[in-house]
Each structure stands twice: as C-alpha cells, then as structure tokens.
Amino acid sequence: MQEAIEGGAWIEVECVEAPEKGGNTHRGGWTVFVCSNDGQGGVHRSVYVTNRDLKPRVFKTAAGLMSFCLELDAKVFSCPLREGERGTWEFETTRYPTSG
Known part of the structure; x- marks a missing residue:
C-alpha cells in the first residue's frame, strides 16, 4: 500500500456499518480502498485485504481506523458516519486523475 501511496494513490474509506457508541468507544464497520489514476x-479502486485470508479488512472501531490513518501518514482523517458514505484520505503525493 505504501508503494501505491508514494506513486500518487489516495485512500477511500467506506462505512459498511454505521457506528454506535459502546462504552468509551464507537463501534461500526469501515472498509478501506486504495485508489489511483488509471x-x-x-480511477482504479482496490479493496484493502488481510494477508491471512485475502478478505476485505473491516475496521471495527473509529479509533482503529484513525490509528491506521496515522500509520499511513495521511494529511486529514475522514471517517464517514452513515452506511454507504465515503471519506477520502489524501497524502503529500496524491495525484487525482485529470480530464484532458
């Protein structure tokens, strides 16, 4: 993923389960996609999967999602709060497609 980011990719985060407060955390479901200029x-969009079983990685807490964002060194943390909505993480290297 880091190689894709260095090559201009950005991250889209899709809410697959609306978060609910449980104790001192918010639990829900978020799937991450690596997006790049085709x-x-x-846009080429690839789902981020786990190494173990190649299934889409679903983050279950907002804190876990934010930790992942910080590991990737994104400029802004965006966390969609309604099922089906998307947020975007940009990086210093992000290059969006341009129509010519």
Whole structure:
C-alpha cells in the first residue's frame, strides 16, 4: 500500500456499518480502498485485504481506523458516519486523475 501511496494513490474509506457508541468507544464497520489514476483519466479502486485470508479488512472501531490513518501518514482523517458514505484520505503525493 505504501508503494501505491508514494506513486500518487489516495485512500477511500467506506462505512459498511454505521457506528454506535459502546462504552468509551464507537463501534461500526469501515472498509478501506486504495485508489489511483488509471492512466486514462479514470480511477482504479482496490479493496484493502488481510494477508491471512485475502478478505476485505473491516475496521471495527473509529479509533482503529484513525490509528491506521496515522500509520499511513495521511494529511486529514475522514471517517464517514452513515452506511454507504465515503471519506477520502489524501497524502503529500496524491495525484487525482485529470480530464484532458
């Protein structure tokens, strides 16, 4: 993933389960996608998977999602709060597609 980010990719976070407060944390479900310019003005979007079973990695807490964001050194933490909504994490190297 770091190589993709260094090559201009950005991260999209999709809420797959709306968060609810449980104790002192918020539990929900968020899936992460690595997005990059496809070279033709479009976007290539790949789901982030676990190494063990190659299933989409679903973050279960907002704190866990934020920790992952910090590890990747994103400029801004965006956490969608409603199922189906998306947030975007940008990096110093992010390059969005341009229409020509």
